[in-house]
Amino acid sequence: ERPYTQKIYALNSLPNESPDYASHKKKSLLIYLILLIVPAINLLSMTHSRLQQRTAEIAVRRAFGCKKTSIIVQILTENLILTLIAGIIGLLLSIGFAWCYDSYLFMQRNMSLSDVSLNVSASLPSLLQLSTFGWALLSCFILNLLSGIIPAWRASRTSLSKALSGHVN
Numbered sequence: 001e002r003p004y005t006q007k008i009y010a011l012n013s014l015p016n017e018s019p020d021y022a023s024h025k026k027k028s029l030l031i032y033l034i035l036l037i038v039p040a041i042n043l044l045s046m047t048h049s050r051l052q053q054r055t056a057e058i059a060v061r062r063a064f065g066c067k068k069t070s071i072i073v074q075i076l077t078e079n080l081i082l083t084l085i086a087g088i089i090g091l092l093l094s095i096g097f098a099w100c101y102d103s104y105l106f107m108q109r110n111m112s113l114s115d116v117s118l119n120v121s122a123s124l125p126s127l128l129q130l131s132t133f134g135w136a137l138l139s140c141f142i143l144n145l146l147s148g149i150i151p152a153w154r155a156s157r158t159s160l161s162k163a164l165s166g167h168v169n
Contacts, residue, residue, distance in 0.1 A: 011024050039143065043147035043148070044148075044150060051155040054155070055158060071152070072156050075151075079145070079148040080145065083137075083144045087133075087136075087137045087140055091133055
C-alpha cells in the first residue's frame with residue numbers, strides 16, 4: 001500500500017499498521033456537514049427575522065401588483081450581494097492579518113517565539129490562492145442561497161391583510 005500520500009501519512013499513527021482512511025473520511029465528512037449546518041440555520045433565522053421586519057414593504061409591493069417570483073428574486077439577490085461584500089471584506093481582513101502576523105503564523109517547528117525574525121514577510125501569492133478563495137466564496141453563495149429560499153418563499157406567500165396588519169408567523 002505504500003508509498004503513502006502526505007494526507008494518508010499524517011493519519012498513520014503506528015508504523016506497522018495501515019491507516020484507516022475510510023473512517024477518517026467519514027468522520028471528516030460528518031464534521032464538515034455539522035460545520036455547514038450550523039451557519040445555515042443561523043443564516044436562515046437571520047434572513048427570516050430580517051424579512052419579518054420588511055413584511056409591510058413586501059405587502060405594499062404585492063398590493064401594487066409585484067409578482068411573487070419578483071419578490072423572491074429580489075430577496076435572494078440582496079442576500080447574494082451581501083455575501084459577496086462580506087466575502088471580499090473577509091478576504092481583505094484575512095490577508096491583512098496574515099501579513100501582519102506572518103512571522104508567527106509561518107515560523108518553523110523548532111523555533112521559539114524569541115527566535116522569530118520580524119524581517120520575514122510573506123508574499124501575496126503565498127497568502128492568497130484564488131482557487132481556494134473561489135471555492136470558499138462559491139460554497140458561501142450556495143449556503144446563502146439555500147438558507148434564503150425558505151424565508152423568501154414564505155415572505156412572498158404571506159397574505160396581504162396579515163402582512164399589512166403585522167400578524168405574520
